[in-house]
Structure formats: structure tokens, C-alpha cells
Amino acid sequence: MNKPVSIDIEELSEPLTFPVEAYLSRDYADAEGDRLWARVWQHAGRVEEIPQVGDFITYNVGADSIVIVRTTPETIKAYHNVCSHRGRQLVDTPAGQHSACGTRKQFVCGFHGWRYDLEGKCTFKLDEMDWKGALTDERTRLPGVRVDTWGGWIFINMDPACVPLREYLEPAASILDPFSFEQMRYKWRQWVIFDCNWKAAIEAFMEPYHVEGTHSQLLAYGQYYAYSKAHRLHGVSGFDERDPALKMKQSSTITRAGKGKDPRVSTYELQNEIYTTVNNASTTETLVNAAKRLVDELPEGTPAPEVIKHWLAAAKADDAARGVIWPTISPEQMAEAGLAWSIFPNMSILQGVTFALCYRARPYGDDTSKCIFESYAIERYPAGQEPKTQWVYSEPNAEKWGKVLTQDFSNMAAVQRGMKSRGFRGTLPNPHQERKVTNFHRVLSAYMGTGTPKRLR
């Protein structure tokens, strides 16, 4: 039986380094199946994907496949996707898709026709008498997988001895609860296969340290010096003008919404830039439209804090008028929640009051240099106006993903190639701005039983 991995909050302010084995080694990837993926809670879908009894989705990670099905209006169950007879995968992944979805009254194996009800019980075995009574319900039922939900996400865990989901997610769950993500719905969801290890893909979204080098067009709106914090298994980054480390930066003004010569204009420009270049995500149409009206609604010279206050109040009222009610989140809660979370091992959430932009990366089959990468936006909608979405395979270009994500994508395969270089001496994550990356490797090494990141000096 696996012991749960216990990780405390750590400062991680020392310069640390770790080797590339985790990205490249075949043995490491094999061990990852047993030591990591078979033991962690991982987000496998959203509750909204299976609203009716009998609705199911599959979730594939490395060699494993899980079927997740709604068995009653209140209950979701998960099973290993394998027939008990001779091991045929019970639910096939359709060609060109990364998962299956649909509605079934029962699951029928395509090989010899054994049948399973939604509770996982094998209800039909052809010529059962040939086994002379040896086929018990227990021996033939679909093997169960732990399943639970938080924030509208369905999480699974293949380890029967795992800690409860809530305990695993803390303190992230409590810090993020005020955003009530369970009230948000998919806006769009896309996936692609990258030529890099899943870690290289998800790490590209763990820090804004790359903005200057990768998204230089965003520098027109200020600089992106960010804090990065470990929270047990998870981590958060964000911008904080009180960050003492900022003083060491030469241009020490963080320009976010509301800054610049005319905060009415710059607030709109930044919102519009984000909306159009991050694939209509990371903000909302309501917020962009309310920002656009600022020049009409406020006199020239209105101080930035007032511009921001007016903008948010206007957007909140606009949303309320169409039936989208903002949750109450105190300024302290907003500050603590920061900007972007990494939920160990492979989930990223960039949250706002009415939206979130999320990423997930996972191994693609058994290739250490390939991963399935997904991004999706969720948003609050008036009841009944949620868009119908499905997973769409999208080539990694700006037309499909927007300029910003395409810029991120351009680093993926190049990082994987670079890590194979004989000249690379191991990763040097920024001790202030990339602690989420370091923490990720600290937690990963605890699961994998390998050496933790080492001090650089």
C-alpha cells in the first residue's frame, strides 16, 4: 500500500537546480506510471460533461484509461476501462480524439459481448456455466477508481488508499473556494499533441517570468515581475506591488489595468489585448465592453484606483442585468488567490471573478517526448445560455489558439530538444519568480523517490 506523500509549505528561496532525467529518461517515465499517476488525484473532466444518468467520459493518462459515469442524479462513479474477461478496453477512444464520451444504459464489451451495468457489475457473461460457478460478481465487476469533485471538476485517483480529494487540494481548495468555479461552464476546449514531455508543457504556464522573452508585445502594458509561492503540493504566482523584491528591479512599476498615462484608455487597451490574443479568454466580453466605455463615463484625469473601481462596478452591473451574479470575494481573498495556480501534478488555473483559463498536460502513450496538452476557458453564463462545447483537436497556430498561446507553444519542442543537449547542466529555475516550478519538482521527487532539487551553491 502506498503511503500518502506529505509536503509542507517551504520557502524555496535558495537557488536550486534539478537534472533533466524527469523529462527524458525512459525508466523515469515508466516509474511515473506507478509512482505518480497511479497515486495522485488528477482532474479528469468537468461535472457539466455528464449531466444525465448514463452520461460518461473516458480519461486516458499514459497506459491507463478510466471510465467516468453518472450513475444517479447525485452520483458519479469511475472504473478502470478494461473488460474483466480477457482485458479488452471496454470503451474505445474514437480515432482523432483523446477521449470518448456518450450516454449508455450499460457497457458492452466489443470482443465477446460481456455486459456491465452503470454500477460496474458484470450482468452478462456468455456461456457462464462453462466456468462452473467460479465467476463471482466480485471477480468480474469493473475495478473501481476513486472519484470526487471540487469546483465543478471531476478528479480521479487510482490509489484506493489515497487521502481524500479535499485534503490533497488544500490549501488551494480553501483559497479558491470563493471563486465558486462550479458555477462556471466551458466556453471552449481545445487540445493538441506537443513534441515535449508533459512537464515541459505544463511548466511553461507556471510562471510569468517568460513574458519578457516570449510575449514581448505585452510589455507595452507594464512589466511582469511576479511572486511565486509554494502551497504544499501546489503553488501560486501573482503580482504584488508590495513585493520587496520588486525594489531590486530597475523599472519597478507594475503596470496592470488602470496604469499608464490615461488609465481609462490603458485599462481598455490591456483588456482588449488579452481578449483578442488569448483566444477570448483570461477576461470576459463584459469586462472588455465595460472598459471600452470608461472614456465616455469618466472625466479625463480620473485617478487609476477610481477608474478600476468604476470599471469593475460597471461590469458587475452589466453582468447582473443579464443574469450573471458575481460571487462576493473580499480584497484580501483576491490578493491571497493571486493570479495563477498549479495544482499538482498537471493542472493550471488562471482565475478571475467570472472566468478561468485552464491548462492540463499529460503523457501521450509511452513516449517521453510527447504529451497531450489541453487548454480551456470556463466562464459564468446566464442559466440556459451556456455554450455547447466539445474537445476539439486544434493545430498549434494563432488562428486556432490566439497569438499569446501560440507564442507559448513555440517553446515546447525546443525545450525538449535543448534538454537533450550534452551541454545542458540542469535547470536553473528563478529562486523568486519560478518557485512553483521548483516546488513542482520537489513534490514530484517525493512521489518518485528520487533526489530533490539541489542547492546551487
Ligand code: FES
Ligand atoms: S474481453 Fe470483453 S468480453 Fe471478452
Ligand SMILES: [Fe+2]
Ligand atoms: Fe505565456
